[in-house]
Amino acid sequence: MHAVPRRLSPVLALTLATLLAGSGTASAVTSAPATAATAHGWVATWTASPHRPSASFTPNWSEQGFANQTIRQVVRVSTGGALIRIRLSNAYGTTPLKVTGATVARTVNGAAVRPRSLRHLTVNQARAFTVPAGAELASDPMPLPLTALDSVTVTLYVAAPTGPATYHAQAMAISYRADGDHRADSGAEAFTETSPSWYYLSGVDVIGGTSRRAGVVAFGDSITDGYGSRPGADNRYPDELAERLAAMGRPRAVLNQGIGGNRVTVDSACLGDKATSRFRRDVLGQPGVGTVIILEGINDIGMSEAPTPIGAPPTDVSAKEIIAGHRDLIRQARAKGLRVIGATLPPMKGSRYYTVRSEAKRDEVNTWIRASGEYDEVVDFDRELASPSDEDRLDPAYDVGDHLHPNDAGYRAMAHAVDPADLD
Structure with missing residues (x-):
């Protein structure tokens, strides 16, 4: 695993400052403005295609949604980069998705994460944010250097009832759920429920790795x-x-x-x-x-x-x-x-x-x-x-x-x- 650097390089610092100014828009996500620091732009490194909440091949949590619960999901990126952002989809939601807080961290095993790597995600520099119905939202950029085939864990805490959840049914991976707010937990103890689907998570993007x-x-x-x-x-x-x-x-x-x-x-x-x-x-x-x-x-x-x-x-x-x-x-x-x-x-x-x-x-x-x-x-x-x-x-x-x-x-x-x- 890579330690997060104390200081970003001048190029990455400029990139981060530039991207923070324009991130967090709720619509189709576009690449960063073309500057010397962002010439390569964002590259999607992991995705899952969202679809409607429904009964599927196996039981899932999409139709009932979530309330005062934490959802923890593990994905493996295909290529690395110096900065990361997370995309959440409410494409098939009928009401706004209110995220009380979210984190990203490097995965240890199962629902456990590496404590020193855990970072609180923000949108427009706020930890609580809303994904409008029918929209996809990207988080602000976060310094979390990754290499190809690294695993990252994305954790969402929703306090208010979400209604039916946009999801991806056949994850071929395990997602975890806990009652209450456990977004900052490094251990797996609270995450006693599992599902073979992904919820709301539609993309992980990086910058500073492979070319656009x-x-x-x-x-x-x-x-x-x-x-x-x-x-x-x-x-x-x-x-x-x-x-x-x-x-x-x-x-x-x-x-x-x-x-x-x-x-x-x-x-x-x-x-x-x-x-x-x-x-x-x-x-x-x-x-x-x-x-x-x-x-x-x-x-x-x-x-x-x-x-x-x-x-x-x-x-x-x-x-x-x-x-x-x-x-x-x-x-x-x-x-x-x-x-x-x-x-x-x-x-x-x-x-x-x-x-x-x-x-x-x-x-x-x-x-x-x-x-x-x-x-x-x-x-x-x-x-x-x-x-x-x-x-x-x-x-x-x-x-x-x-x-x-x-x-x-x-x-x-x-x-x-x-x-x-x-x-x-």
């Missing part, structure tokens, strides 16, 4: 979100890609913007806004991003044949509609100057989604992704994950057991299928 526009967004559904990976182990494919780049001596931001059950063409109260709608916020709105990898469509295909896992009826979507959605995403990305990588849809034979009709749709979509030339590059997850004996089925070595989602080894194989040269 180096960030990569992995955009998709549960296969991007990491369902089937070992909880708490950071083995989702975007995590594995960040590890691979760091091991190569080329650390860069890799952002996970997957939502379990998400579709290209269909909105859902519990599976997120459709990809074409949320792309502006979840990709184009992230600071420091230059490339996006799009892996979407398997749920449009599968949920044409079978009810959703949480009971919604099938919605028939054609391969042509999925392709049109992909073209929309490509247009949005290119309009903002992003490099766009298309990912083929992995095998699904033997899963609840598989029929002769659904397989024909998957083949049509994958053929278009590979051969149309509309993407800048293609990463062929279909061929990477296919069984040697049956190309329509996941390799048993990569199958978590439902014949649809990879296991840890499968996610590692996906990360190694991405050519680092294609990210530039």
Whole structure:
């Protein structure tokens, strides 16, 4: 772990002073003003795509919200920096979110944090702040030097009832809750309740690390979100890609913007806004991003044949509609100057989604992704994950057991299928 320096360098001191003057705005978060000290701007180093409070695959706290409670959440950054800010989303809240206080610290283990690293977050230099309904809010910059793959713990204390909470259902990580105000606790004793979801936390940004526009967004559904990976182990494919780049001596931001059950063409109260709608916020709105990898469509295909896992009826979507959605995403990305990588849809034979009709749709979509030339590059997850004996089925070595989602080894194989040269 790194000790927080007693004094900032002159450049970072100027950066901090400049950013403090303009931070804490409740809207889409933009990069810092372009000055000699802030030429690289903010870079998102961790994200989670928010969605509506709802029942989901596992029990969660989103529908009841919080009152006189402390929420502690642990995330691993993909790249480091000298300054940090935290973004909170009340995108689906119907009332303002009143945060009585919040802290950030380096993680020790579980809900425990390193005491000397704990810092009280502020917005416009005030410890108590409000996130308006429908908005995202960034904290003031905080000196907390991080390196690639460090873990940080964000703790929120809310005194007044919040109402239903904007959240991210499938964190594949553990969040903690305590009654009363425990935002400054270094120990874990008070945090006796746990949840497999993230609440309000939508982004961690850094400055002073990798250059601007180096960030990569992995955009998709549960296969991007990491369902089937070992909880708490950071083995989702975007995590594995960040590890691979760091091991190569080329650390860069890799952002996970997957939502379990998400579709290209269909909105859902519990599976997120459709990809074409949320792309502006979840990709184009992230600071420091230059490339996006799009892996979407398997749920449009599968949920044409079978009810959703949480009971919604099938919605028939054609391969042509999925392709049109992909073209929309490509247009949005290119309009903002992003490099766009298309990912083929992995095998699904033997899963609840598989029929002769659904397989024909998957083949049509994958053929278009590979051969149309509309993407800048293609990463062929279909061929990477296919069984040697049956190309329509996941390799048993990569199958978590439902014949649809990879296991840890499968996610590692996906990360190694991405050519680092294609990210530039």
